[in-house]
Amino acid sequence: MTLSKREFTLFCDEMNFNAIDKRLINRLFTIVDQQAIIGRQLTTETLKNINRDINSIPTGEQRYLRQLLSQLCLYLQQRCDWDIPESQDKKCLDLTLEWMQRINEQAYDASVLYNDYLSYRKHFFTERPTIIPALIAVAFSIEVAPLAHVYLCQILNTPPVIEYFDEQLTIILFHDTGKKTQQQDKTFTRYALTPFVYRLLQDYHRVDHNDISPKQLNNQLNHFLTSAPYSLTEKAKHSWHYCFLNIWHHQKGYPHVLLQDISQPNRHVSFHYPTVNKLQAQQDLSIIYYNNTPYTPTVQDSPPSLQTGWSHKDLLKDLDDIPPRKRKDWLQQHPPKVPMWMTDNVLPKLFFHFTYDLLFYGGVQSSYLDIKSIKKYTSIYQSLSTTTLTYDMACDPDALAQWAQDRYNTTNENDKWLVYNFFRYLSHIDITDHFDIRAFNPPTQPKSVNAFRINVSQYQQLLDALLTMPGATPLQRLFCIGSLVLGFYAGLRRGEVLRLRSQDIVTSKNCQQSFIVHITTTKEGHPKNNKHRQISVYLPKAQAALLHEILLIKCKGDLSSPFIGYENEAISSRAHYYLLPITRALKALFGKKACFHHLRHSAAHLLTQQGLLLATQDPTMLKQSNNRSGEHSAAFSLYSDERVHQQLDYQYSRDRFNFWLEDRPFSAINDSLLFDVCSDQWGHSSYTTTRRSYLHGVEWLPRFFCGVVCYEYDELCYLLAIKPSSNDIFRFINTLKATYSTMVQSHTAVSLNEQALMQLLIDKKPFKHLVNDACSPMILTTTTDIESLKRWKQHSFETIQYCYLADNKKMTKCILFHYQSTQLFDLIDAGTLPFSTISAFWMMTGGHQPTQLSKSQFKSLKQLGQLSINSDNQSLALTTRCTLHNATLFTQLFRMPFFGCFTFSFLLKHNKKRPVTNNKILVNKHFSKKDEHTKIDIIQQGKTQLIIDLQFNLDSLWLLQSVFEYLKQ
Secondary structure (H helix, E strand, O other): OOOOHHHHHHHHHHOOOOOOOHHHHHHHHHHHHOOOOOOOEOOHHHHHHHHHHHHOOOOOHHHHHHHHHHHHHHHHHHOOOOEOOHHHHHHHHHHHHHHHHHHHOOHHHHHHHHHHHHHHHHHHHHHOOOOOHHHHHHHHHHHOOOOOHHHHHHHHHOOOEEEEEOOOEEEEEEOOOOOOOOHHHOOEEEEEOOHHHHHHHHHHOOOOOOOOOHHHHHHHHHHHHOOOOOOOOOOOHHHHHHHHHHHHHHHOOOOHHHHHHHHOHHHOOOOOOOOOOHHHHHHHHOOOOOOOOOEOOOOOOOHHHHOOOOHHHHHHHHOOOOOHHHHHHHHHHOOOOOOOOEOOOOHHHHHHHHHHHHHHHOOOOOOOOOHHHHHHHHOOHHHHOOOOOOHHHHHOHHHHHHHHHHHHHHOOHHHHHHHHHHHHHHOOOHHHOOOOHHHHOOOOOOOOOOOOOOOHHHHHHHHHHHHHOOOOOHHHHHHHHHHHHHHHHOOOOHHHHHHOEHHHEEEOOOOOOEEEEEEOOEOOEOOHHHOOEEEEEEOOHHHHHHHHHHHHHHOOOOOOOEOOOOOOOOHHHHHHHHHHHHHHHHHHHHOOOOOOHHHHHHHHHHHHHHHHHHHHOOHHHHHHHHHHHOOOOOOOOOOOOHHHHHHOOHHHHHHHOHHHHOOOOHHHOOHHHHHHHHHHHOOOOOHHHHHHHOOOOOOOOHHHOOOEEEEEHHHHHHHOOOOOOOOOHHHHHHHHHHHOOOOEEOOOEEEEEHHHHHHHHOOOOOOOOOEEEOOOOOOOOOOOOOOHHHHHHHHHOOOOOEEEEEEOOEEEEEEEOOOOOHHHHHHHHHOOOOHHHHHHHHHHOOOOOOOEEEHHHHHHHHHHEEEEEEOOOOEEEEEEOOOHHHHHHHHHHHOOHHHHHEEEEEEEEEEOOOOOHHHHHHHHHHHOOOOOEEEEEEEOOOOOEEEEEEEEOOOOHHHHHHHHHHHOO
């Protein structure tokens, strides 16, 4: 185990720990490396061994090493997500308290600095002095984030990446990992950038400057802040950092947890919205319900084609002589045949997709990989295939993780990177998008973060796709939508959605929008890390109605059965038919990296926003402001979609947190517990885990702590790059007045929200060149005037009449059996048709495989004879002639999976004038099966005929009539 000295030193610099002797760091790391540490856990026994080695040192070094050990434990806990002993956890808490104490010691100087800075700003707008690094450092530290000097130097030395992201001006800070990677491959975070600091950076970087070091920057800060108007005393760099942190704590109201978030870029990771082709996205959405059920090979299948056939080898052979730059065109002109998913082994198809993407898109560093490199990357298929990966294992997160860990452990050291590189690809395939590559990261490094989330508007796009795309039965569509609601609002992992039982979701008697979801161990598995939890969910009315519909359907069934899916349906089937369409829709709308788990990230982000809204907004002032202006005055009033306003409404947020508030005002509870309460909903032991893995970026945070801003005309002149006191500013003021009628204006200033100002500034010359990293385009046209449940009923209950199947290279028109109609759900609502019966019927008739008969098959059915129904004993009867031709037709039609809900019996009424032997053989050999009852009656007169009785195996006359009416078409 090798600790990262670079990462630890940077962490100490961010926390402003005392100057550290590098020799002591090496000494401590040597002691720690000697311990047998497994995973991300520091046990009590290991800690005792480390302390014993430190105590054996006979000099004062051991005092410094003990202090350094506490700092290392804090680093491992906060950055590397380690579990540490409780005794050491208390020492980590002491370090945080000492950090806050040093911040509070700067209270007086911080107050002077803040007030004098506000005065200096006014002077700057009128005089426009030369922009120096110290001015930018002060302005950035007060208005954007109180960062350590090393990050300020990064911003000063290299023109930063600035984007307009989610209707907000943001600056990107890349994480320095010490590895040589291209900028697009580096992880990064975002900070909200004020228009003033943006203009300062823009003007500063117009001219080339020499790089500045943290020491030089501190010298300039001392010179700048000891002169008028500040007149402060000189400080060390960590003291200036504490001073700026104090401003954010006392002047802006940030608690100590958020101070660490805003001041330490390595605590969070942000993301870009992918570029989505609207036409391609619509095409991909149209097949999200496409049935690609994995193929199960039979004993007749030839082993070479199914068991050991690796189609990626053929693909490599075909492109062996094609130049790298011509591969993409060749693949588009000669699209290869894509192999099927196989139930017994999915590795051949996975390697085909892996190889195809390497050929088509290239590698991480190069767009055109040499064919030898691709062969090397894919050569590990042989070592991985020693243990097959079945389709069921691939769909099960735990089974897939265990298979991958076993394969990795048995791989020789030279090939482990190749195996790891292939494993990284698994999360981009729809059936394995749940694979967590972080398990293979060294425990001494911070866990990698797959950063992405969606907002309420983007969630609606997903919902619309699941509601309207073709190819799903009503119940499949409803179960998909229920899974989406549980993922986005309750933050359930995919395994938790699949294992959730009907008895695990409880509705509130007092509020139909409130639910309690229990995550516990079931016969199908256990929660992650065996952590059972209870989630309190408050849903919008339209989303709550969808869950109530599922509960209503299942109320007469087995409560221990899965909430999502039919009774006794395999978990792999539920994953394939209810979660896979969601994954496909996510990837179609938001790119290949989007996965189901990102719904959980979105839930955590939304809950945190709602909690912060309660903590930072005054409900009385909000109500007065809304009544006076008639407009939204909350922090998020300027998002373009009304759904966001509803989700971040103060009353809605109160209802969301009522499981904790219990009808008390937020001011009456201990608000310091807010982040722990939020983290507990996701099963996290601390907020640090939620912050690092789920709450991406920090650009959204300042909105909660700043409201209306007063912009003087001179400041607006600077932002618009026009001369001070220029009359040209009034054209912009008139535009503001026309756009925001409730804006407060005086003779020298206007007061409005910063996001409102940016809506107009973004089109002005100093800003219009910015990259607009906006949300994905609206792929679907939503129907906002119809509730989701009504839309589901309208779309699902439209009778599906026909489909087309390829038969001998011809498209054959088929009639579908569509029993999930309005009448079915009326019977369910009335309580006369239990869900257990529906589940049994579904399973007996072929499960998710649709029943479809062509016109020729219906014609053959009529040729067989007359079909009748007996309502009294719930059976069908087919009267036919006993011939070999009819036996063949009978086998082709009635031995389909659809007729699995019937038990067949055969009555041969044979005329005594003819020999019975031949007909008896026909019945026993060609009509009936071994276990089916046959009987022969000799009749005196009349034609010989065979009466086939189809006894319905379920107690539901309505289902039997549905089958009969379908067959009589």
